[in-house]
Amino acid sequence: MGKTSTLGPGAVIGILGGGQLGRMLAMAAARLGYKCHIYSPPGDNPAFDLAAFNSAASWDDIEALRKFASSVDVITLEFENIPVATVAGLAEICPVYPSAEVLELTQDRIKEKNLAVKLGIKVPDFAAIDSVDDLERHIEQIGTPSVLKTRRLGYDGKGQCVIREGDDLAKAFDMIGRQPAILEAFVPFEKEISVIAARGRNGDFVAYDIPENRHENHILKTSHIPANISDKTRKQALEIAEKLAVAMDYVGVFAVELFVSGKNGDETLAMNEIAPRVHNSGHWTSAACTISQFEQHIRAISGLPSGSTQRHSDAVMQNLLGNEVNALAGLAGQDGLFIEIYGKQEARAGRKMGHVTKITAKTVGN
Numbered sequence: 001m002g003k004t005s006t007l008g009p010g011a012v013i014g015i016l017g018g019g020q021l022g023r024m025l026a027m028a029a030a031r032l033g034y035k036c037h038i039y040s041p042p043g044d045n046p047a048f049d050l051a052a053f054n055s056a057a058s059w060d061d062i063e064a065l066r067k068f069a070s071s072v073d074v075i076t077l078e079f080e081n082i083p084v085a086t087v088a089g090l091a092e093i094c095p096v097y098p099s100a101e102v103l104e105l106t107q108d109r110i111k112e113k114n115l116a117v118k119l120g121i122k123v124p125d126f127a128a129i130d131s132v133d134d135l136e137r138h139i140e141q142i143g144t145p146s147v148l149k150t151r152r153l154g155y156d157g158k159g160q161c162v163i164r165e166g167d168d169l170a171k172a173f174d175m176i177g178r179q180p181a182i183l184e185a186f187v188p189f190e191k192e193i194s195v196i197a198a199r200g201r202n203g204d205f206v207a208y209d210i211p212e213n214r215h216e217n218h219i220l221k222t223s224h225i226p227a228n229i230s231d232k233t234r235k236q237a238l239e240i241a242e243k244l245a246v247a248m249d250y251v252g253v254f255a256v257e258l259f260v261s262g263k264n265g266d267e268t269l270a271m272n273e274i275a276p277r278v279h280n281s282g283h284w285t286s287a288a289c290t291i292s293q294f295e296q297h298i299r300a301i302s303g304l305p306s307g308s309t310q311r312h313s314d315a316v317m318q319n320l321l322g323n324e325v326n327a328l329a330g331l332a333g334q335d336g337l338f339i340e341i342y343g344k345q346e347a348r349a350g351r352k353m354g355h356v357t358k359i360t361a362k363t364v365g366n
Helices: 021-029 046-050 060-071 084-092 099-106 109-118 131-143 168-174 231-248 293-302 321-330
Strands: 012-016 035-040 053-056 076-077 126-129 146-150 158-164 182-184 192-201 205-207 213-215 218-223 250-260 268-275 313-321 336-343 352-362
Touching: 012 084, 012 293, 021 035, 021 046, 035 046, 035 060, 053 060, 053 293, 060 084, 076 084, 076 293, 076 321, 084 099, 099 109, 099 192, 099 231, 099 268, 109 126, 109 182, 109 231, 126 131, 131 146, 131 168, 131 182, 146 168, 146 205, 146 313, 158 168, 158 293, 205 231, 205 321, 205 352, 231 250, 231 268, 321 352
Parallel strands: 012 035, 012 076, 035 053
Antiparallel strands: 126 182, 146 158, 146 182, 192 205, 192 213, 192 250, 213 218, 218 313, 250 268, 313 352, 336 352
């Protein structure tokens, strides 16, 4: 079987990254008859527990990467903070989805915002910041409150700070490590939503119903499905996701995080960021849909037809952070609760250790 053809049972899928998303992708692949080979630097890699093959090596170990790429039929990734050069080198040996070009775009918040502007997608006012002088100049234009974020490698609120009137700008720049950054206008949003969508190798686009996401300390705590938004807003959110997928020539599952401002049918959307992977706010699909986001991603990168995104239930997904995972026995005694524990070694405060999804109602016709 050629490495560009549709994969049949027994094919090997390479996954870059050994965390919980890689673990759940490996489970979905196994149900379709695929084997997985996980590649990740040494450390706490819970995905290793569920893969047929594992490689613990650094992102710049050329020989290990070459052996890995030669052993699999297609490669994907579980998180976006992988060196672009690593992914580009692997792509010379084996197909990689999403591509190095997509990774380079989504790793840089300025490039990501520029793409949205080019496509006519509303984003908060923003400016590139490389020095305190830049920050002083652009804060006058963008105003306060505003948010200063590193251009690269930030997640779950890391690498960012809010700037309010009168704040010490040099101190704010120090707080993010004096790294290349982006300054964004603060959006007075009513709610946050995300679109979990997939695009196949043949260009087919599908998307799940839209969750409403609630954060605590910058970490996603719950996703409520469906989001309390108008039909018009729902349609616009899906259109934004499809525009981005086509423009990036994306293959696989991805998420678009959006701010919703206004209410009572008078809503507007602004894009926050793109995640080029399966996403925390899509975990509910494992419990409330026939085809989860994880299986959808495996289908897309393997050349299989897209699966249905229809949900059979309303649901609420809640992350289990830190020691909350120790409540497993009590959670297991609750009816209608889908439990997923990630198998991580240390339950640090704020660390995502698992999630639960509560089925709240069956949808009409089910």
